[in-house]
Amino acid sequence: MSSNAPFSSQGFPLVYQTHELAQVVQGNAVEDEIFISTRKVNKYFGAKHVLKDIDFEVRKQEVVALIGPSGSGKSTLIRCLNGLEKHSSGEILIHGQRLDPQMTVNELIPIRRELGMVFQGFNLFPHMTVLQNIIEAPLLVRKMPREQAVVMAEALLAKVGLAEKRDVYPNSLSGGQKQRVAIARALAMQPRALLFDEPTSSLDPELVGEVLKVMRDLAYEGCTMVVVTHEMQFARDVSDRVVFLADGVIVEQGEPEQVFRHPQQERTRLFLERVLATSL
Ligand code: ADP
Ligand code: MG
Numbered sequence: 001m002s003s004n005a006p007f008s009s010q011g012f013p014l015v016y017q018t019h020e021l022a023q024v025v026q027g028n029a030v031e032d033e034i035f036i037s038t039r040k041v042n043k044y045f046g047a048k049h050v051l052k053d054i055d056f057e058v059r060k061q062e063v064v065a066l067i068g069p070s071g072s073g074k075s076t077l078i079r080c081l082n083g084l085e086k087h088s089s090g091e092i093l094i095h096g097q098r099l100d101p102q103m104t105v106n107e108l109i110p111i112r113r114e115l116g117m118v119f120q121g122f123n124l125f126p127h128m129t130v131l132q133n134i135i136e137a138p139l140l141v142r143k144m145p146r147e148q149a150v151v152m153a154e155a156l157l158a159k160v161g162l163a164e165k166r167d168v169y170p171n172s173l174s175g176g177q178k179q180r181v182a183i184a185r186a187l188a189m190q191p192r193a194l195l196f197d198e199p200t201s202s203l204d205p206e207l208v209g210e211v212l213k214v215m216r217d218l219a220y221e222g223c224t225m226v227v228v229t230h231e232m233q234f235a236r237d238v239s240d241r242v243v244f245l246a247d248g249v250i251v252e253q254g255e256p257e258q259v260f261r262h263p264q265q266e267r268t269r270l271f272l273e274r275v276l277a278t279s280l
Contacts, residue, residue: 013100015057023096023163032059035193038083041090043076044246050076052248054090059191060256061222065235069271076227077245078195081226082115084110087250095192109141116186120198122178124170124185131166132159134185149188156184160214176207180214193224200231231277236260244268 003111043051050073058064066074079085079251081092086101093099104109110206123238124133134153138144144152157163160180170178179199186194196215200208212234219238220223235242236256243253244265252259263269 017047024199029222030062032060033060035060035062035095036226037091037093038077038081039091041080041086041092043078043080043085044075044088050248051080051087054248054250056243056250058226061224062226062241063219063223063225063239065234065242065243066228066245066277067230067232067249067271067275072245073248074245075197078117078197078226078228082112083118084117100145101110112188112190113141116189116191116194118179118182118186118194118196118199120201122170122182122183124168124176126180129169129184130162130173130181133170133181134188135235137185153184153188155189157181159187159217160184162208174207175203176210179211181216183211183218193226194207194218196225196227198228198230200229211213232260232272244271246271 004103028035036056038054038056041051041054042049042055054077056077058095066077076085080087081094081099082103083099083103084249084262086103087099091098095114097114099111100107105268125136128136129151131150134156135144135146135149138149138152139146154163154166158168161181162177162180162184165173165181170181183194183199199215202209204213208231212221212231215225215227215234216238227235227239236255239256241253242259243257244251244259244267246267252263252265260272263272
């Protein structure tokens with residue numbers, strides 16, 4: 001499958017600005033270029049060894065689903081990728097830039113610009129309207145002119161299906177709407193990749209679909225994504241690769257059909273059996 005999504009010089013798909021185009025682009029083509037790579041990354045919290053020799057790669061336009069039991073280190077891994085957690089040893093490269101655990105917040109800025117982050121808990125600013133939430137960082141961090149930021153924010157809101165919520169405060173939104181605003185806010189910084197940490201886990205079941213739909217659209221447009229998720233159907237249908245983490249170790253990874261149909265490791269099989277049984 002090939003992507004027709006035109007990318008701007010910042011790697012920001014121009015199709016984010018239109019609704020119609022999103023529907024004609026059918027699937028993404030994973031490129032050879034490696035966007036994120038880790039080599040032998042270890043992370044300790046005190047004496048607790050949470051990530052063990054993690055070799056992890058994400059290619060441009062690839063969608064990677066990171067799955068595994070609670071406590072296996074999924075959040076820690078993606079938090080290490082943008083320096084929210086400092087890895088204890090090993091190497092992390094983001095778009096060729098080395099992420100050193102000694103870096104100051106200022107030194108981390110260029111790396112964090114590459115990556116948008118969407119959390120389970122939305123983290124919207126409650127005292128700001130939806131529009132203000134989205135334009136805040138582009139104005140302050142990217143020094144984008146206000147009119148341009150507003151035009152972009154409106155386009156992103158239309159994209160996530162929330163144009164009419166522009167001027168309301170987050171507390172009037174459902175969880176699914178809040179998460180869609182959080183996705184628009186992450187996109188407003190024009191990242192080259194998005195990291196999602198269980199974006200639908202705190203939502204009522206009937207609201208999960210609207211968030212997954214937005215994520216599916218992004219995937220089909222060629223957005224590079226790492227998604228920590230328990231939504232196995234999403235992992236199976238949308239991701240290019242599934243990575244199974246348990247006890248801080250990458251136990252198995254591969255194409256979704258391979259991992260779901262023919263898991264190579266007993267551990268993977270037991271995990272899938274359990275989650276698939278409870279999600280039916
Ligand atoms: P997951 O996201 O897969 O559920 P986490 O990455 O959140 O797993 O956690 C991995 C392990 O690290 C767990 O045992 C957790 O208790 C521990 N852990 C996570 N964050 C911290 C922290 N800030 N301090 C101490 N231990 C932590
Ligand atoms: Mg987690």
